[in-house]
Amino acid sequence: MTAFEQLPRSPHDKLLFTPGPLTTSMTVKRAMLRDLGARDHEFRRVIAEVREGLLEVAGVSRADGYEAIPMQGCGTMGLEAVLASALPPQAKLLVLINGAYGERILRIAQRLSGVEPLAYRVPEDQTFDPQEVERQLAADPAIAMLVVVHCETTSGILNPIADLGQVVRRHGRRFLVDSMSAFGGVEFDFRGCGIDYLVSSANKCIEGVPGFSFVLCRREALEQSDGWARSLSLDVLAQLLGFEADGQFLYTPPTHALLAFRQALAELKLEGGVPARAARYARNQRVLVEGMRALGFQTFVPDALQSPIITTFRNPDWPGFDFSRFYDDLEDRGLVIYGGKVLHESTFRIGTIGRLFEADLRALLSAIEQTLERHRRTL
Numbered sequence: 001m002t003a004f005e006q007l008p009r010s011p012h013d014k015l016l017f018t019p020g021p022l023t024t025s026m027t028v029k030r031a032m033l034r035d036l037g038a039r040d041h042e043f044r045r046v047i048a049e050v051r052e053g054l055l056e057v058a059g060v061s062r063a064d065g066y067e068a069i070p071m072q073g074c075g076t077m078g079l080e081a082v083l084a085s086a087l088p089p090q091a092k093l094l095v096l097i098n099g100a101y102g103e104r105i106l107r108i109a110q111r112l113s114g115v116e117p118l119a120y121r122v123p124e125d126q127t128f129d130p131q132e133v134e135r136q137l138a139a140d141p142a143i144a145m146l147v148v149v150h151c152e153t154t155s156g157i158l159n160p161i162a163d164l165g166q167v168v169r170r171h172g173r174r175f176l177v178d179s180m181s182a183f184g185g186v187e188f189d190f191r192g193c194g195i196d197y198l199v200s201s202a203n204k205c206i207e208g209v210p211g212f213s214f215v216l217c218r219r220e221a222l223e224q225s226d227g228w229a230r231s232l233s234l235d236v237l238a239q240l241l242g243f244e245a246d247g248q249f250l251y252t253p254p255t256h257a258l259l260a261f262r263q264a265l266a267e268l269k270l271e272g273g274v275p276a277r278a279a280r281y282a283r284n285q286r287v288l289v290e291g292m293r294a295l296g297f298q299t300f301v302p303d304a305l306q307s308p309i310i311t312t313f314r315n316p317d318w319p320g321f322d323f324s325r326f327y328d329d330l331e332d333r334g335l336v337i338y339g340g341k342v343l344h345e346s347t348f349r350i351g352t353i354g355r356l357f358e359a360d361l362r363a364l365l366s367a368i369e370q371t372l373e374r375h376r377r378t379l
């Protein structure tokens with residue numbers, strides 16, 4: 001066993017096969033057993049280390065002109081912060097939508113003054129055509145920014161951010177990526193994708209606990225947004241300048257979540273960084289899908305577009321199959337799966353991120369097999 005694999009999990013918690021919050025190590029949870037003041041020198045060091053560690057995970061640096069800015073709140077608030085901060089006073093925003101998280105970004109944009117959102121929608125098991133994006137950007141110079149979800153957690157589909165980024169860069173617009181459920185768990189070339197802003201959160205692939213999101217961005221893009229913020233507490237540039245002025249959050253920081261996150265970053269490094277984590281998640285997902293197919297389940301997303309993060313399965317029409325009973329029986333065995341979210345089909349989801357290993361997926365598969373067997377017997 002590697003040093004990373006040896007880190008303990010809580011023996012009392014259920015295993016979370018969900019999109020987050022996720023199963024975390026005991027050491028990440030233990031890191032929270034401290035009370036640090038917001039202005040404490042030690043806490044300011046934690047903030048600085050976390051900001052540095054995030055740039056490292058992204059494979060970019062301050063010298064290249066990139067910044068990492070943690071923001072209090074959940075992931076949605078991080079997206080709301082960027083949209084409220086980085087769009088010019090009158091701007092169109094092109095939102096690429098193939099799931100509920102794309103729809104959510106559209107809803108955020110609809111509430112922001114001076115923002116006119118445009119939607120490019122495709123079905124939830126398909127992804128976007130870069131040529132169509134090219135056509136839309138060329139036709140409308142008022143589109144200031146394009147936003148896309150990296151892994152659409154609704155279905156588990158992976159969108160082609162590198163191809164899309166190239167198109168956006170060619171047209172000189174801003175590129176925002178909601179990489180909430182992918183950052184740290186999927187390898188990609190941050191700079192090569194032409195990303196201006198990326199948002200993710202503490203409780204997904206970095207395997208920390210909930211409490212804050214973070215923005216990774218090109219400093220030049222953010223600096224240009226001076227005076228545009230439509231929100232006080234979600235003003236990304238103001239928070240960056242605050243960190244630079246005194247190393248602190250502008251408002252009460254999630255001290256415990258940051259302590260946990262610093263430990264989670266250290267454990268990511270111990271595992272071997274993003275390549276090793278991405279490989280573990282990919283292995284988890286492969287074992288899951290092979291096992292589920294052997295049991296007769298069908299996946300919703302075509303294999304070529306499937307992410308290693310979360311997988312959507314069609315609810316089978318077998319006699320006696322009832323999802324809520326299936327879910328409850330698995331939960332009774334300490335295994336938590338997730339309901340479906342795609343629009344036009346009855347589905348459920350199983351996540352393969354968090355502190356989960358191949359053996360956990362095999363345990364889940366065997367519990368699923370036994371549960372199905374029992375349901376068949378008690379028809």
Ligand SMILES: *Cc1c(COP(=O)(O)O)cnc(C)c1O
Nearest residue numbers: 074075076101149151153180181
């Ligand atoms: C989890 C997630 C979010 C938002 O997360 P909250 O923390 O629940 O606000 C946004 N986008 C994607 C793709 C996600 O997976």
